[in-house]
Amino acid sequence: MLEIKGLSVSVAGKEILRDFNLSVGAGEVHAIMGPNGSGKSTLSYVLAGREGYDISAGSVLYRGQDLLALEPEMRAREGLFLAFQYPVEIPGVGSATFLKTAVNAIRKHRGEQEYDAMEFLKVVREKRDALGISEEMMRRALNVGFSGGEKKRNEVLQMSLLEPYLAVLDETDSGLDIDALKVAAHGINALRSPERAMIVITHYQRLLEYIVPDYVHVLADGRVVRSGGKELALELEEKGYGGLSGDAEAAA
Amino acid sequence: MAPVLNPSRSIALPYAAGFEACRADLPGRDLPWLVDGRAAAMARFSELGLPSQKVEEWKYSNLSALAKTDFTEPDRETIEVAREEVARRFAKRGETRRLVFVNGMLDGPLSDLAALPAGVRVLGLAEAMAGEGDLLKAQLDAAPACNGHALAALNAAFMADGCLVILEPDAELALDLLFVAAPSAGAAAYHPRISIAAGKLSRLTINERHAALGEHEYWSNPVTAISLGEGARVRHYKLQEESRRAWQTALTKARLAAGATYENFTVATGARFARNEVELVLAGAGASCELGGGFMLAGEQQVDNRLRVDHRAPECTSRQTYKGVLDDRAHGVFQGKTVVDQGAQKSDGNQLSRALLLSPNAVMDAKPELEIYADDVKCSHGATVGELDGEQLFYLRARGIDEATARGLLIAAFMADHLQSISDGRARDWLHGAVSEWLARHRLVGEG
Numbered sequence: 206m207l208e209i210k211g212l213s214v215s216v217a218g219k220e221i222l223r224d225f226n227l228s229v230g231a232g233e234v235h236a237i238m239g240p241n242g243s244g245k246s247t248l249s250y251v252l253a254g255r256e257g258y259d260i261s262a263g264s265v266l267y268r269g270q271d272l273l274a275l276e277p278e279m280r281a282r283e284g285l286f287l288a289f290q291y292p293v294e295i296p297g298v299g300s301a302t303f304l305k306t307a308v309n310a311i312r313k314h315r316g317e318q319e320y321d322a323m324e325f326l327k328v329v330r331e332k333r334d335a336l337g338i339s340e341e342m343m344r345r346a347l348n349v350g351f352s353g354g355e356k357k358r359n360e361v362l363q364m365s366l367l368e369p370y371l372a373v374l375d376e377t378d379s380g381l382d383i384d385a386l387k388v389a390a391h392g393i394n395a396l397r398s399p400e401r402a403m404i405v406i407t408h409y410q411r412l413l414e415y416i417v418p419d420y421v422h423v424l425a426d427g428r429v430v431r432s433g434g435k436e437l438a439l440e441l442e443e444k445g446y447g448g449l450s451g452d453a454e455a456a457a
Numbered sequence: 458m459a460p461v462l463n464p465s466r467s468i469a470l471p472y473a474a475g476f477e478a479c480r481a482d483l484p485g486r487d488l489p490w491l492v493d494g495r496a497a498a499m500a501r502f503s504e505l506g507l508p509s510q511k512v513e514e515w516k517y518s519n520l521s522a523l524a525k526t527d528f529t530e531p532d533r534e535t536i537e538v539a540r541e542e543v544a545r546r547f548a549k550r551g552e553t554r555r556l557v558f559v560n561g562m563l564d565g566p567l568s569d570l571a572a573l574p575a576g577v578r579v580l581g582l583a584e585a586m587a588g589e590g591d592l593l594k595a596q597l598d599a600a601p602a603c604n605g606h607a608l609a610a611l612n613a614a615f616m617a618d619g620c621l622v623i624l625e626p627d628a629e630l631a632l633d634l635l636f637v638a639a640p641s642a643g644a645a646a647y648h649p650r651i652s653i654a655a656g657k658l659s660r661l662t663i664n665e666r667h668a669a670l671g672e673h674e675y676w677s678n679p680v681t682a683i684s685l686g687e688g689a690r691v692r693h694y695k696l697q698e699e700s701r702r703a704w705q706t707a708l709t710k711a712r713l714a715a716g717a718t719y720e721n722f723t724v725a726t727g728a729r730f731a732r733n734e735v736e737l738v739l740a741g742a743g744a745s746c747e748l749g750g751g752f753m754l755a756g757e758q759q760v761d762n763r764l765r766v767d768h769r770a771p772e773c774t775s776r777q778t779y780k781g782v783l784d785d786r787a788h789g790v791f792q793g794k795t796v797v798d799q800g801a802q803k804s805d806g807n808q809l810s811r812a813l814l815l816s817p818n819a820v821m822d823a824k825p826e827l828e829i830y831a832d833d834v835k836c837s838h839g840a841t842v843g844e845l846d847g848e849q850l851f852y853l854r855a856r857g858i859d860e861a862t863a864r865g866l867l868i869a870a871f872m873a874d875h876l877q878s879i880s881d882g883r884a885r886d887w888l889h890g891a892v893s894e895w896l897a898r899h900r901l902v903g904e905g
Contacts, residue, residue: 254855289855
């Protein structure tokens with residue numbers, strides 16, 4: 206599914222990811238944990254194709270393609286989805302209009318029939334009911350006036366409508382209370398399948414109680430310093446990231 | 458120090474000779490006051506000349522190319538040729554009454570004034586010159602004057618057609634005004650005059666559209682003068698989608714009595730150069746006006762919005778909100794001036810200019826000005842110029858939306874909020890449609 210090799214990325218001359226390696230297979234859920242500033246969000250943005258990142262070395266192979274050569278919209282159409290840590294507010298663009306435009310762009314790319322207004326309403330209603338998103342919210346401008354929890358649920362709704370092969374969830378748990386977290390996690394779990402992979406980026410172990418990963422990687426100073434099974438998350442919870450920075454320096 | 462030469466504040470013009478040649482053919486030659494009025498207006502224009510950029514109100518616009526163009530008189534025959542195409546391309550919407558002007562001349566067969574409501578009078582200007590001289594004189598005398606305004610003087614000298622709209626107290630009317638430019642031999646210049654009197658507590662909605670059959674060159678110089686009686690409400694919406702080679706210099710003047718409200722919203726996507734000038738006097742206590750504009754320009758187009766609102770009485774409100782989208786080498790101008798007289802206490806005035814630049818070569822000049830002589834007022838102004846938000850663009854693209862569509866969504870969003878301020882639902886939909894159409898067409902043309 207995804208093969209990241211020797212990826213080095215800098216922002217404004219400062220190196221954020223150094224010789225980063227990660228291999229994700231279909232059906233797998235990988236958690237990437239690490240303290241603030243370790244490069245977690247940079248990884249998610251580089252995968253999604255945001256501008257402003259200088260890639261000095263390495264390669265990213267996604268479903269047999271050179272991911273870094275694709276425009277952001279092509280990455281999305283090829284099935285890569287980034288759930289934003291901070292979903293952007295866009296006044297004047299209606300949530301429903303946005304969703305329909307996005308879903309149909311992707312369906313068209315996949316050679317599927319685009320939804321008309323009625324079909325689309327029906328599909329959205331099913332998905333948003335499961336996430337507790339009201340019809341009224343869909344009538345508002347995209348993310349404008351949404352609470353933190355509503356924004357994150359809206360990200361999960363988009364993910365469930367766009368049906369990606371690879372979902373990158375960037376701190377989807379941040380800003381959520383426990384009930385909202387459960388709803389979001391339930392929505393995400395519903396999308397787990399043998400042909401779909403996920404990268405769950407989080408600072409805390411809490412989310413991983415609900416979205417149980419197959420692998421856990423610890424990111425520090427821009428590289429993976431430890432990898433293991435889901436038990437690694439529990440160990441981090443106990444010992445904190447403090448004990449790992451020494452390992453990182455030893456590895457460097 | 459070198460001697461300072463007295464700068465020329467105007468551009469010398471050939472129009473006086475043109476006036477001599479055509480004055481005998483202008484309508485209303487049986488009305489001595491009108492004949493004299495035309496001659497006086499021409500003399501005034503000759504004195505003033507076309508404004509140069511040394512005139513403060515014209516500092517952002519250069520009319521020298523206009524001055525060099527040899528314009529011709531509009532020709533009645535062009536109407537006959539164009540009538541069928543106008544009827545087809547500009548089909549009447551619903552039940553609304555409308556007046557259709559082709560090259561500035563009112564056309565009876567295209568117009569429809571069926572069953573005007575009680576207390577409403579609508580007639581063509583040439584028609585009034587021919588048979589309603591006294592009414593016309595009374596109406597023109599009562600309308601806000603255009604002294605010292607060069608282009609309005611030119612209009613007063615040459616005005617050949619237009620309309621009078623008169624609402625008795627409490628009367629109500631919705632009227633569409635369609636101005637179509639049809640190709641003619643040479644570049645035609647025309648000077649329509651619209652004169653509106655809205656009586657006490659009357660309600661008037663004007664939907665005014667300026668369009669062209671093709672991309673030919675012409676000059677349209679309309680003057681609209683409106684007087685609003687106590688508590689009258691006039692909603693005046695305008696779509697300016699002239700030919701991309703056209704000149705339009707439009708002046709709207711209104712005078713509001715106590716408690717009257719005037720709403721103006723202008724969407725401009727056309728013309729090579731368009732001047733959208735609005736001058737209002739809030740003469741009676743509690744009068745209020747909302748002036749809104751949205752301009753969407755590409756290529757070398759320029760739109761110069763110049764507004765002046767005078768608060769002359771207490772407790773009046775005025776808002777000026779203009780938003781522009783500028784691509785390629787387009788040039789937008791906002792010059793808004795609000796003057797609050799000494800006696801106009803508790804005035805509430807607000808000015809806002811916002812522009813979205815889609816190209817590094819696009820230019821926006823914004824000059825909001827407040828001139829306040831009263832001490833108990835609430836006035837504010839602001840101007841912003843920016844580009845599309847990169848974060849928003851990325852968010853849309855990260856959902857599979859191609860860049861051109863994403864840009865279109867964001868540009869439409871920039872205008873959508875603004876169009877919400879239009880009170881009349883039908884006008885809102887109409888102008889919204891014009892904005893969407895511009896976006897669709899502009900994307901086909903491609904980014905600059």
